[in-house]
Amino acid sequence: MKPLNRTFSIAPMLDWTDRHYRYLARLMSAELLLYTEMVTTGAIIHGKGDYLAYNEEEHPLALQLGGSNVHDLAICAKLAAERGYDEINLNVGCPSDRVQSGRFGACLMEEPALVAECVNAMRAVADIPVTVKTRIGIDDQDSYEFLTEFVETVRDSGCDAFIIHARKAWLQGLSPKENREIPPLDYDRVYRLKGDYPELSISINGGIKSLEECKTHLTKLDGVMVGREAYQNPYMLAEIDQQLCGIEKPVLSRDAVLEKFIPYIEKHLQAGGRLNHITRHMTGLFQGEAGSRIWRRYISENAHKPGSGIEVIEQARKNMIS
Numbered sequence: 001m002k003p004l005n006r007t008f009s010i011a012p013m014l015d016w017t018d019r020h021y022r023y024l025a026r027l028m029s030a031e032l033l034l035y036t037e038m039v040t041t042g043a044i045i046h047g048k049g050d051y052l053a054y055n056e057e058e059h060p061l062a063l064q065l066g067g068s069n070v071h072d073l074a075i076c077a078k079l080a081a082e083r084g085y086d087e088i089n090l091n092v093g094c095p096s097d098r099v100q101s102g103r104f105g106a107c108l109m110e111e112p113a114l115v116a117e118c119v120n121a122m123r124a125v126a127d128i129p130v131t132v133k134t135r136i137g138i139d140d141q142d143s144y145e146f147l148t149e150f151v152e153t154v155r156d157s158g159c160d161a162f163i164i165h166a167r168k169a170w171l172q173g174l175s176p177k178e179n180r181e182i183p184p185l186d187y188d189r190v191y192r193l194k195g196d197y198p199e200l201s202i203s204i205n206g207g208i209k210s211l212e213e214c215k216t217h218l219t220k221l222d223g224v225m226v227g228r229e230a231y232q233n234p235y236m237l238a239e240i241d242q243q244l245c246g247i248e249k250p251v252l253s254r255d256a257v258l259e260k261f262i263p264y265i266e267k268h269l270q271a272g273g274r275l276n277h278i279t280r281h282m283t284g285l286f287q288g289e290a291g292s293r294i295w296r297r298y299i300s301e302n303a304h305k306p307g308s309g310i311e312v313i314e315q316a317r318k319n320m321i322s
C-alpha cells in the first residue's frame with residue numbers, strides 16, 4: 001500500500017466538506033488529502049441514505065467516523081474499506097452537546113483505553129490506515145502529560161498518525177463555534193509532541209490561513225490540516241502541489257478551475273440536483289479579486305431559484321468583469 005501523503009489535508013467540516021466541495025478542492029490539487037464530514041456510525045448502520053457515497057475523483061479520501069461503540073465502528077470501518085476509502089479517521093475533537101450525549105467526539109479524550117479499543121477493532125477488519133483527530137486537552141485536563149498519555153495509549157493500539165487541533169475544548173458552556181475560536185491555540189505543544197514521538201505522523205490543525213504558515217509548520221511536523229480558510233478561500237489550494245509538494249506544473253487560474261468544474265455541475269443538474277447545492281461552496285472562489293462581492297452576491301441571490309442553471313454562474317462572472 002502506497003503511504004498517504006499527509007503534507008496538506010482539508011479538515012472534516014459538517015455541511016461544508018460534502019462531496020461537491022471535495023470535488024472542487026481536488027480540481028486544484030492532486031496531492032492534498034480529503035476528509036469527509038463526520039459521519040456517525042448510527043447514520044451508516046441505520047440511516048436510509050448512502051452515507052458513504054463519494055466521487056471517484058476525490059481520492060485520496062479519508063472517511064471521518066463519529067462513534068464509540070467498538071462493534072459499530074468495526075462494521076463501519078469494514079464497509080469503508082470495501083467502498084474504497086483510503087483512510088478511516090476517528091473524531092475525538094468535536095465538543096457538541098449532541099455528540100457528547102452519544103459519548104463520542106472530544107469527550108473521548110478522557111477514555112484513551114476505549115479509543116484504543118475502537119482503533120484496534122477497526123484495524124482488525126480494515127486494511128487501510130486508522131487515524132485519530134483530537135485536541136490538546138479538554139476542560140481542566142489540559143496538561144502536556146494528559147495529551148501524551150492519550151497519544152501513547154492510542155498509539156499502542158496501532159494508530160501511527162494523529163491530527164491535533166492545537167487548542168483544547170471546553171465541554172460545557174461553549175458552542176462548537178466558540179470552541180473553535182475561544183480556547184487559545186498552542187502550536188508549541190504540538191511541536192513538542194512531534195519532538196517526543198518522532199516515529200508518529202503528527203499533523204497540526206487550527207487557525208492556519210496561508211501556505212506560508214503551512215511551510216513553517218511543515219519544518220517541524222508531518223502535515224498541516226486546514227479547515228475554514230480552505231473553505232472560505234478555496235483558491236488557496238491552487239498552489240499546494242507546487243509550493244508544498246515540490247511538483248512542477250502550471251498553476252490553474254480561477255477561471256480555469258471554474259471551467260473544469262462546469263461539467264461536474266452540469267451532470268449534477270442533469271441528474272435533477274439543484275444548482276445552489278454546489279454553488280454554495282463556490283462563493284469564495286474569487287476572494288481577494290476585484291468584484292468578488294458581486295460574484296458572491298449574484299450567486300447567493302440567484303442560484304437557489306427553481307430551474308437555475310449554469311447561466312447563473314456565467315452571469316455572475318460577467319457581472320464581476322463589467
Ligand SMILES: Cc1cc2nc3c(=O)[nH]c(=O)nc-3n(C[C@H](O)[C@H](O)[C@H](O)COP(=O)(O)O)c2cc1C
Nearest residue numbers: 011012013014037038091165206207208226227228
Ligand atoms: C462548519 C464546521 C464543521 C466542522 N465539522 C467537523 C467535523 O465534522 N469533524 C471534525 O473533526 N471537525 C469538524 N470541524 C472542525 C474542523 O475540522 C477544524 O478542526 C477546525 O475548524 C479548526 O481548523 P481551522 O481553524 O483550520 O478551521 C468543523 C468546523 C467547522 C467550521
